[in-house]
Every structure is written in C-alpha cells, then in structure tokens.
Amino acid sequence: xxxxxxxxxxxxxxxxxxxxxxxxxxxxxxxxxxxxxxxxxxxxxxxxxxxxxxxxxxxxxxxxxxxxxxxxxxxxxxxxxxxxxxxxxxxxxxxxxxxxxxxxxxxxxxxxx
Amino acid sequence: xxxxxxxxxxxxxxxxxxxxxxxxxxxxxxxxxxxxxxxxxxxxxxxxxxxxxxxxxxxxxxxxxxxxxxxxxxxxxxxxxxxxxxxxxxxxxxxxxxxxxxxxxxxxxxxxxx
Numbered sequence: 001x002x003x004x005x006x007x008x009x010x011x012x013x014x015x016x017x018x019x020x021x022x023x024x025x026x027x028x029x030x031x032x033x034x035x036x037x038x039x040x041x042x043x044x045x046x047x048x049x050x051x052x053x054x055x056x057x058x059x060x061x062x063x064x065x066x067x068x069x070x071x072x073x074x075x076x077x078x079x080x081x082x083x084x085x086x087x088x089x090x091x092x093x094x095x096x097x098x099x100x101x102x103x104x105x106x107x108x109x110x111x112x113x
Numbered sequence: 114x115x116x117x118x119x120x121x122x123x124x125x126x127x128x129x130x131x132x133x134x135x136x137x138x139x140x141x142x143x144x145x146x147x148x149x150x151x152x153x154x155x156x157x158x159x160x161x162x163x164x165x166x167x168x169x170x171x172x173x174x175x176x177x178x179x180x181x182x183x184x185x186x187x188x189x190x191x192x193x194x195x196x197x198x199x200x201x202x203x204x205x206x207x208x209x210x211x212x213x214x215x216x217x218x219x220x221x222x223x224x225x226x227x
Contacts, residue, residue, distance in 0.1 A: 009156075015220065041216040042117075046139065050213065059197070090158065097167060097212030098146055105159040 003027070004093050004105035012111045017061050023091030030095070032074035033102060034058075034066065037088040049074055066090040081112045115140050119218035123205075126195050134190040134221045137207030141158050147181065148186045148206040152220070158204065164188065195225045221226050 007022035024039065031050050035043040035058075043057030047066040055066050063085060065074040074093075078085055088109050092102040116139040126132045138147065149161040162172060164181050171177050177192045192199055205218045 033215075035217075040122075040220040042119075043206075043215075047213065048213055053214040055214070088156070090226055092158075097208075098163065101148065101160050101163055102215060103160070104150075104210075105189065109156075 004067060004091055004103050006089075006091050006105040006108050008108050009106060010109050010111075012113065013078075013081050014113050015082060016047045017081050017112075018022075019081045019110065019112075021076040021078075021089055021110070022091075023074045023076070023105055024072055025074075025093035025103070026072065027093065027095065027103075028071065029093040029100075029103075030071075030073065031097075033092040033094070034064075034074065035090045035092065036060070037090055037107070041089065046076065068088075081110075083112050086110060086112045114132075115142075115207055115214075115216045117216050117218035119169055119203075119206050119221050122219070123222045123224070125144065125224045125226060128197060131191060131193050132195050132223065134192075134203050134205075135189065136218060138186050138205070138207045138216075140207060140209075141210045142209055144210045146210075146212070148208065148210040148215070149179065149190050150204045150206065152202040152204065152223050154201070161190075174213065175216045192223075195223075197225050197227050199223060200225045204223070 003026045005024040033048040034046040043047040065077045094102045118137045145150045145166045147164045150158040202220045207216045
C-alpha cells in the first residue's frame with residue numbers, strides 16, 4: 001500500500017512565523033503535490049514537483065514556496081505565515097499517470113493566530 | 114477552462130436509502146480523466162474510481178456505481194442501500210492528460226442517519 005505521511009496533524013503558529021510542512025511518501029513516486037482545502041472551495045493546488053529539485057506552480061502559489069531535495073520528501077514553506085493561510089493542507093504523491101492516481105496524506109490543519 | 118461543479122453541498126439520507134451525488138465538469142481537452150474521492154472524518158482522501166474520457170461504460174463496485182455521460186458532461190455517483198460508514202465528504206475531480214493538474218469540485222458532505 002502507498003503511504004503518504006505528513007509531519008503534523010495539527011499545527012498552531014503565529015503571524016509572521018516561518019512554517020515548514022513536511023510530506024514523505026514511501027512508493028518511489030516521481031510526482032508530489034501540495035493542496036490546500038477550504039470550506040466551499042474544495043482542494044486547490046499550490047505547487048507540484050515532478051522530480052527532485054523540480055517544481056511547478058499550481059493555482060495558488062502566492063505566499064508559499066516548496067523544496068524537494070530528496071525524491072521521497074516534499075516540503076511546503078510559508079515564509080511569513082498570515083491568518084489567511086489558516087487551512088487544511090494536503091500532500092499527495094503519484095506514480096505513472098494514468099495508470100496511477102494521486103494518493104493523499106492525512107492532512108495538516110494549520111491555524112495561524 | 115477546467116471546472117468541476119458539485120451543486121449539492123450537503124445531503125442527509127436515512128440508512129438503507131439510495132443516494133446520488135452529482136458531478137458536472139467543463140473541459141476543452143478531448144482526453145481527460147474523471148475521479149471520485151471519499152474523505153472520511155479522519156481527513157485522508159481515499160481514491161474510489163478513475164474514468165478516462167473515452168470510456169463511457171458505467172461501472173458498479175458493490176454498493177457503488179458511477180454513471181458517466183459525455184453528452185451532459187456529468188459523472189454521477191450512486192450509493193445503493195447507504196450505510197452509516199458512507200458518511201463522508203465526496204469529491205469529484207477532473208484531470209488534464211498529464212495528470213499534473215487535478216481540478217476538484219467543492220465536495221458533497223453526505224450524512225447517513227441510522
């Protein structure tokens with residue numbers, strides 16, 4: 001079974017802090033994704049990565065950056081957290097498309113005070 | 114532009130009733146993929162089904178069935194004889210051919226009342 005893990009289920013940070021959300025997958029997938037989920041808006045893609053050190057912007061990259069130094073790990077970085085970044089963050093990974101789909105982690109609920 | 118619409122925000126049914134979750138999509142691609150995911154209270158999205166744009170055959174898996182109609186750009190999901198464990202948020206999603214960009218609907222929250 002594919003396993004995608006995220007470093008924290010719940011996180012509380014203060015405005016202006018630098019925040020790191022970590023995601024690790026154990027299936028040697030090339031592709032990894034970060035989404036945020038908000039009520040009434042569904043899931044929106046922030047960034048994705050198709051290889052180590054490679055990244056592409058999604059629909060809402062503003063205020064975020066990412067890092068992929070190792071194949072199994074994809075980090076989402078909030079350089080200076082703001083209250084409007086309070087959300088559920090979901091990481092996903094995928095093998096070859098279309099034979100493989102996206103597998104999601106359990107999510108990190110981030111609250112910025 | 115790609116778009117997925119799930120007009121039903123919340124649905125409540127009594128256990129053993131059938132329920133259909135609607136999904137309507139928009140795309141200009143001739144090749145695309147449609148998905149349904151389930152998000153139980155634990156939060157992790159669980160993959161249910163994938164359909165490509167060239168395969169309009171309906172699918173049944175146990176109590177679950179899916180009706181794909183290109184003519185109406187719809188990919189509806191029916192749960193037969195609903196159970197309490199079906200209570201979750203269900204997302205419909207559309208992917209362009211590379212699979213790098215998924216477009217999710219806003220989700221339908223299903224509550225099955227015992």
